[in-house]
Amino acid sequence: xxxxxxxxxxxxxxxxxTMWKIEGPLDAESIGYIHREFDSVLxxxxxxxxxxxxxxxxxxxxxxxxxxxxxxxxxxxxGDLVITGVSLDIKSKxxxxxxxxxxxxxxxxxxxxxxxxxxxxRKSEMVWMSFPPELQFVPPVRxxxxxxxxxxxxxxxxxxxxxxxxxxVCNNAVEHGSERLKKNIDLNIKIDREKIELExxxxxxxxxxxxxxxxxxxxPKTPDAKLGQKRGRGLALIKMLSNKLDINFSGDGTSVHVxxxxxx
Amino acid sequence: MFSMDTQTPYVFKVKFPSDLDYVSPVRKFVAETLAVNKxxxxxxxxxxxxxxxxxxxxxxxxxxTVDATVEIECKxxxxxxxxxxxxxxxxxDDIERLKHAMKKSDARxxxxxxxxxxxxxxxxxxxxxSEEIKMEVGEDNMTTVRVVRKREDA
Numbered sequence: 001x002x003x004x005x006x007x008x009x010x011x012x013x014x015x016x017x018t019m020w021k022i023e024g025p026l027d028a029e030s031i032g033y034i035h036r037e038f039d040s041v042l043x044x045x046x047x048x049x050x051x052x053x054x055x056x057x058x059x060x061x062x063x064x065x066x067x068x069x070x071x072x073x074x075x076x077x078x079g080d081l082v083i084t085g086v087s088l089d090i091k092s093k094x095x096x097x098x099x100x101x102x103x104x105x106x107x108x109x110x111x112x113x114x115x116x117x118x119x120x121x122r123k124s125e126m127v128w129m130s131f132p133p134e135l136q137f138v139p140p141v142r143x144x145x146x147x148x149x150x151x152x153x154x155x156x157x158x159x160x161x162x163x164x165x166x167x168x169v170c171n172n173a174v175e176h177g178s179e180r181l182k183k184n185i186d187l188n189i190k191i192d193r194e195k196i197e198l199e200x201x202x203x204x205x206x207x208x209x210x211x212x213x214x215x216x217x218x219x220p221k222t223p224d225a226k227l228g229q230k231r232g233r234g235l236a237l238i239k240m241l242s243n244k245l246d247i248n249f250s251g252d253g254t255s256v257h258v259x260x261x262x263x264x
Numbered sequence: 265m266f267s268m269d270t271q272t273p274y275v276f277k278v279k280f281p282s283d284l285d286y287v288s289p290v291r292k293f294v295a296e297t298l299a300v301n302k303x304x305x306x307x308x309x310x311x312x313x314x315x316x317x318x319x320x321x322x323x324x325x326x327x328x329t330v331d332a333t334v335e336i337e338c339k340x341x342x343x344x345x346x347x348x349x350x351x352x353x354x355x356x357d358d359i360e361r362l363k364h365a366m367k368k369s370d371a372r373x374x375x376x377x378x379x380x381x382x383x384x385x386x387x388x389x390x391x392x393x394s395e396e397i398k399m400e401v402g403e404d405n406m407t408t409v410r411v412v413r414k415r416e417d418a
Contacts, residue, residue, distance in 0.1 A: 013330055107284065110328065114283045117330075127286070131276040131297075140296035144278075147289035184275065 004030040006037045011050065013113045018046045023055030026063040034063065038070045047079025048120055050112045054085035064099050071103065079120060080104065084112050118152070124192035125152075130184045133174045133202065142166040145189060145198070152191055155264040161241045162196055162260055168234040169256050173202035176212055176254070180205070195243075198258045209249055216247045273339035273346070274301065282327035282334050282351070284320070291315040294338060294347070301340050307416055310393045311345055317386040318349045318409050325358040326351025326407050344395075344414045353405030362387075362407070366399055 007021040018041060024030075041049055051067070071081035082104045086094065094100055106112040117123040127148065131137045146163035150156065166187070173185045183203040190197040204212075216235060239245050244259035276297065280286040295312035299305060315336065322334045329352065338347040353359070366387060391397055396412035 013328065108324065110282070110323070111284055113330070114281070114285070125281045125283075127281070128279040129277065132274045134274070136300040137274075137276065137297060140293050140300060143296060144289045144293035147292060148286065151285045151289060 004033060006033065008037065008040070011109060011113060013110065014116070017048055017050065017113065017116060018044070019050045019052055019109070021052045021055070025058040025060075026053075026056055026067075027058060027060045028062040030063050031066045034066045034070070038073075041070075042073070047074050047077040048116050049074060049079070049081045050109060051081060051083045052085050052109065053083055053090065054087065056086065056090055059090055059093050059097070061097050064094065064097055068099070068102055080116075082106060082112050082115065084109055118193065122193055124190050127189040127191075129187040129189070131187070133177050133182060133185050135171065135174050138167060138170045138174065141170055141187065145187075148189065148191065149196060153193070154196075154262055158260075158263055162198075165238050165241050165258055165260060166198060168238050169198065169200045169258060172234055172256070173200050173254070176205065176208055177202040178205040193262070195259055195261045198260075199255060200258075201253055201255045204249065204252060204254045209254075212254070213249050271341075273341045275337070275339050277335065277337045279333050279335040282323045282332040284323055286334075287316060287319045287323070290319060290336060294336070297338070298340065298345060303340075303345065303415060307345075307413070311413060314390050314393055314411055314413070315347070315349075317390050318411065321362065321386060322349050322351035322407070322409070325362060326353060328355075328358075342415075344412060346410070346412045348408050348410040350406065350408050353401075353407055356405070359401055359405055359407065362399065363401075366397075 004022065004024040004026060007023075009019055009021065011017045011019050020037070049070070067081065074081050084106045085108070086105065091100070091105065094103075104115065106115060118125070129141065129144075131141055142163045145166045146159045149159040149162050154162070170185065170187065177183075177185065181203040186199075186201040188199040188201075190199075235245075238258060242258045242260045244257075246257040248255045248257075278290055278293065280290060291312045294315045295308040298308040298311055303311075319334060319336065326332075327334050332352045334352075335350045336347060337350070338345070387397075390411065394411045394413050396410075398410045400408045400410070402408065
């Protein structure tokens with residue numbers, strides 16, 4: 001009889017998802033027990049399992065191998081088995097066994113649920129920003145968007161291109177926005193596994209609207225299309241780096257919407 | 265170029281999903297914004313530490329529902345930095361624990377000989393590094409933590 005205890009229960013945040021609260025030693029004797037418990041997970045048609053392991057006192061390679069097998073079956077069904085709450089000691093042992101390359105580890109249940117939304121349900125996440133129309137705010141803003149992209153798994157190259165797009169769009173919003181109103185610029189970010197969408201909204205300067213509209217419609221396809229023409233290069237660069245660019249001018253605001261697909 | 269003064273602040277906001285993934289980009293954004301507004305690197309970094317602690321608390325204890333968000337609103341004056349973090353309200357237990365931690369950090373600072381526990385140290389650090397910290401619990405347990413830091417070289 002193994003000393004290990006596995007308590008199966010629904011997650012508070014998402015009752016349709018299942019959690020295993022594992023306590024005691026994950027040793028070779030527990031393999032049969034894990035197998036039986038996992039069979040009942042499969043029977044209930046669950047394909048995402050969170051193993052909460054804060055109560056685990058020791059780990060053996062045999063038991064971890066069993067968990068890897070369970071994970072593989074869930075992955076084949078489009079789900080995953082993820083781990084939360086492991087102590088530093090257990091995590092270093094799991095790392096030595098190579099388990100950290102197989103399983104995803106999260107500090108707490110909440111982050112594991114968010115990962116489920118992101119990885120399995122492929123939901124998008126939104127960030128809303130508002131900042132003053134001053135050029136010194138643009139570098140921190142663009143770097144924040146780039147960091148979010150990297151944090152969400154985009155490559156350094158993709159993240160840097162996103163940073164370049166944000167820089168150009170936000171600089172334009174500051175330079176061509178209304179100097180009289182001094183209204184904050186809004187940046188809305190929608191990110192998912194496949195793409196990032198950026199929307200920058202600023203108060204328009206009525207005197208510049210017509211010139212901007214003309215510039216956006218005569219946008220060169222490449223920056224050197226019209227050598228010597230300095231205006232419009234930023235928009236051309238955004239167009240080159242992104243997959244979709246829409247600009248809307250209205251009486252009191254300009255809105256730029258950019259979509260950039262994840263490339264790598 | 266800089267219109268910032270002691271009366272009219274620059275105001276900026278970020279609203280983000282209640283997920284620890286976002287804390288690092290947000291706290292770095294705040295620190296970089298302070299740096300470009302001529303606050304010292306030390307001031308910017310200490311502000312980053314405070315933002316990290318409060319946002320972390322908001323995510324762990326406050327905005328815990330699916331699709332919950334956390335909002336940080338910052339005001340940069342020439343002589344000080346003020347910000348508030350709003351979360352969507354945790355369980356009654358979480359709020360009571362936060363209130364208790366606020367009182368406890370007061371007591372700890374007043375009596376440095378008290379035994380240290382790692383849990384709850386976050387708010388103690390925030391209090392140590394800031395001039396003012398207030399917590400308000402509104403309707404539906406919506407929680408706001410407000411912090412004021414004064415420029416050290418002013």
